[in-house]
Amino acid sequence: MALGLRALRVLLGGFFALTGAAKLSxxxxxxxxxxxxxxxxxxxxxxxxKVFGxxxxxxxxxxxxxxLELLAGLLLVLGPPMLREISNLLLTLLMMGALPALLQCPRSSD
Known part of the structure; x- marks a missing residue:
């Protein structure tokens, strides 16, 4: 069980670090x-x-x-337990913040 969770943590952390790096470069x-x-x-x-100007x-x-994605992803993979918890919180909040933007964006016709 612990090995599976560790593997999931490394995969998700790597995914977020890679997507963050792709946004930067x-x-x-x-x-x-x-x-x-x-x-x-x-x-x-x-x-x-935007409603507040x-x-x-x-x-x-x-x-x-x-x-944020790059640093939180790296912390998720490499950080000590307390920083991993903070990383989990940051990534969760980031993804929750992305949902309204994704739902409100106009869809392309292609």
Missing amino acids: EQISAPASQQMKALFVQFAEVFPL YQPDPMNYQEAVGW
Whole structure:
């Protein structure tokens, strides 16, 4: 059981670290980077705090999410137990925050 949970932790941490790195650098995958740039323009349009007059710059928004995913993913894989718990919380909050943006973004016709 413990080995399975450890493997899941390493896989999820690696996934988040890789997706965070992809948001920060075009060297990992140029097509994915271009697609993410377009998505973050849409995400900025439906940002929850827009009703209060705050709309983030899409590139800064993408960079902030990328750093958070990269660091939290690395902590999930390599960190001590207390930092892994903090990483779990950060990634959970990040994904919960992404849901409204994904649900409100207009769908493309392709």
